[in-house]
Amino acid sequence: MSKLFYRSTRGTDNWLESSEAMIKGIASDGGLYVPEVIPKINQPLDKMLSMNYQELAFYIISKFFADFTAEELKYCIRKAYDKKFDDPLIAPLLQKDKAFFLELFHGPTLAFKDLALSILPHLLSTAARKNAINKKIMILTATSGDTGKAALEGFAGVEGTKIMVFYPKDGVSIIQERHMTTQTGDNTCVVAVKGNFDDTQSGVKEIFSDRIFSRELNRNGYILSSANSINIGRLIPQIVYYVYAYLNLSKQEKIKADEKVNIVVPTGNFGNILAAYYAKKMGLPVGRLICASNENNVLYDFINTGIYNKKRKLIVTSSPSMDILVSSNLERLLYDISGRNADTVNSLINDLNTKGEFKITAGMKNEMADFYGGFATDRETFETIKHVFYRFGYLMDTHTAVGYNVYRKYVDESGDRTKTIIVSTASPFKFPGSVSRAIDKKYKDMDEFSLVEVLSDISGQKIPETIKSLSKRKILHNTICEVGQMKDVLRDMLGI
Numbered sequence: 001m002s003k004l005f006y007r008s009t010r011g012t013d014n015w016l017e018s019s020e021a022m023i024k025g026i027a028s029d030g031g032l033y034v035p036e037v038i039p040k041i042n043q044p045l046d047k048m049l050s051m052n053y054q055e056l057a058f059y060i061i062s063k064f065f066a067d068f069t070a071e072e073l074k075y076c077i078r079k080a081y082d083k084k085f086d087d088p089l090i091a092p093l094l095q096k097d098k099a100f101f102l103e104l105f106h107g108p109t110l111a112f113k114d115l116a117l118s119i120l121p122h123l124l125s126t127a128a129r130k131n132a133i134n135k136k137i138m139i140l141t142a143t144s145g146d147t148g149k150a151a152l153e154g155f156a157g158v159e160g161t162k163i164m165v166f167y168p169k170d171g172v173s174i175i176q177e178r179h180m181t182t183q184t185g186d187n188t189c190v191v192a193v194k195g196n197f198d199d200t201q202s203g204v205k206e207i208f209s210d211r212i213f214s215r216e217l218n219r220n221g222y223i224l225s226s227a228n229s230i231n232i233g234r235l236i237p238q239i240v241y242y243v244y245a246y247l248n249l250s251k252q253e254k255i256k257a258d259e260k261v262n263i264v265v266p267t268g269n270f271g272n273i274l275a276a277y278y279a280k281k282m283g284l285p286v287g288r289l290i291c292a293s294n295e296n297n298v299l300y301d302f303i304n305t306g307i308y309n310k311k312r313k314l315i316v317t318s319s320p321s322m323d324i325l326v327s328s329n330l331e332r333l334l335y336d337i338s339g340r341n342a343d344t345v346n347s348l349i350n351d352l353n354t355k356g357e358f359k360i361t362a363g364m365k366n367e368m369a370d371f372y373g374g375f376a377t378d379r380e381t382f383e384t385i386k387h388v389f390y391r392f393g394y395l396m397d398t399h400t401a402v403g404y405n406v407y408r409k410y411v412d413e414s415g416d417r418t419k420t421i422i423v424s425t426a427s428p429f430k431f432p433g434s435v436s437r438a439i440d441k442k443y444k445d446m447d448e449f450s451l452v453e454v455l456s457d458i459s460g461q462k463i464p465e466t467i468k469s470l471s472k473r474k475i476l477h478n479t480i481c482e483v484g485q486m487k488d489v490l491r492d493m494l495g496i
C-alpha cells in the first residue's frame with residue numbers, strides 16, 4: 001500500500017503515519033490531524049454492492065490507514081463489528097415516507113458513537129504495537145453520560161489498554177449511571193466525582209496537562225491517551241456507513257447508478273457530518289450536507305453568515321449530545337475550505353480563543369456551498385417525534401428528531417426532491433423520558449425504567465437487551481471522590 005501521511009491543521013506537526021497520529025490524538029501545536037489527500041473510491045460503485053459492512057470497512061479504512069497491514073486492519077474490524085451489534089447489517093437503512101433512516105444505534109450503547117468506539121481501542125493497541133511502544137495505553141475520559149459508556153464498552157477487555165471514566169455524581173441520569181457502574185472488564189474503572197460536569201472535565205484536563213504526573217505514569221509503563229472524537233481513529237471509520245448506506249439504496253433499487261443523495265446529520269462536535277463530507281470527497285455521489293442543530297445553533301449561524309460566535313449561554317436541551325458551543329471537528333473543514341492553509345486556521349482559532357468569534361472570507365464561504373444549516377427548538381423536536389410516530393409509525397429519539405425537523409424545513413424551503421438519508425444517531429429507548437413525554441404528557445411523572453416498557457408497548461419494538469438486563473446487573477464500581485483526589489484514584493487503579 002502506498003504511504004499516506006497526516007499533518008496538523010495548524011501546520012507544525014507533519015509527516016506522521018496514521019498509527020502515530022492515532023496515538024498522539026491531538027497535534028503538539030493544538031491542531032487536528034488530517035490526511036494529506038482524501039483517497040478516492042477507485043472502483044465503480046456497482047462493483048461494490050456485494051460487500052458486507054466488514055468488507056466495505058476494510059476497503060475504505062485501508063485507504064486511510066495505509067501503514068497498517070491488511071491482517072492488522074482485518075483483525076480490528078472483525079473485533080469491532082461483531083455480535084455486539086444487535087443487527088447483522090450493523091447499520092440498517094429504513095424507509096419511512098420519503099426519507100431513509102440510517103440507524104446507527106444497534107451497538108452496545110444504543111448510539112452512533114459505538115460505530116467508532118468499537119474499533120478505536122483495537123486500532124490504538126495495534127498502533128502502539130506497530131510503533132514499538134511497549135507501554136499500556138491508559139485512557140482517561142470525563143463524561144456527561146454517553147461517551148463514557150461507549151468508550152467503556154469499546155475498551156473493556158482490549159489487551160494493552162486500561163480505561164478510567166469519571167462522571168459527575170449528580171450530573172447523569174439514573175439509567176446512564178447504572179450503565180456505567182455495572183461495566184464489566186477488569187481493565188475498566190468508573191469513578192463518580194463530587195461536582196458537576198465542568199469540574200469533572202477540568203479535573204481530567206488537569207491530569208493531561210501535568211507533565212510530572214505523566215512522566216510518573218510513563219515510568220510505571222503507561223501512556224495517557226483519550227478517546228476523544230477528534231482522534232482520526234474515530235473519524236475515519238465513520239466514513240464507512242455513509243458509503244454503505246448509499247450502496248444499500250442502490251441495492252434496494254431506490255436510486256439509479258450514480259444518482260446524488262442528500263444527507264442530514266444531527267450535529268454537535270461536527271465529527272459525524274465531517275465524515276459524510278469526507279465520503280463525498282472520496283467520490284460518493286452526495287448533494288447537500290444538511291447540518292441539523294438544536295437550540296445551541298452556533299453552526300446554523302456559521303453556515304448562514306460565515307461568522308462563528310461562541311459567546312452565548314449553553315442551553316440544556318432534550319438532545320444533550322448536541323449541547324455544544326465549540327465544535328472541535330469544524331477545524332478540519334476550515335483547513336479544507338481555506339485551501340489547506342494552516343496560517344488561516346491559526347488566525348481563525350486565535351480569534352475564537354481571544355475574541356470568542358471568527359469570520360471566514362467570502363471565498364471560504366463559497367467553498368461550503370454544499371452545506372445547509374438548520375436548527376430545531378425543543379418544542380419542535382417534541383412535535384416532530386409525535387408527528388412522525390402517529391403518521392408513519394416510526395419512533396425517533398430526540399437527536400434524530402432534530403435531524404428530521406431540519407430535513408422538512410430544508411425541503412419546504414428549497415423544493416429539492418433529492419432522495420435523502422437521515423442519520424439516526426440514537427435509539428428512542430436511550431432517552432425514554434423525553435420521547436414518551438413527546439408522545440403524551442401523561443407519562444411525565446413516571447420513572448425511566450417504567451417508561452422503557454411504555455415505549456416498547458406503544459411502538460411494538462422489543463426493549464434492547466442492554467437496557468432489559470440493566471436493573472438486574474451487579475454494581476461493580478462504587479468509588480466516589482473529590483475533584484482533588486482524581487490522580488490518587490488513578491494511582492490506586494494502577495497500583496503505583
Ligand SMILES: *Cc1c(COP(=O)(O)O)cnc(C)c1O
Nearest residue numbers: 267268269270271272321425426
Ligand atoms: C455525539 C452525538 C451526536 C453529535 O455527533 P457529532 O459527531 O459530535 O456531531 C448526535 N447524536 C447523538 C445521539 C450523539 O451521541
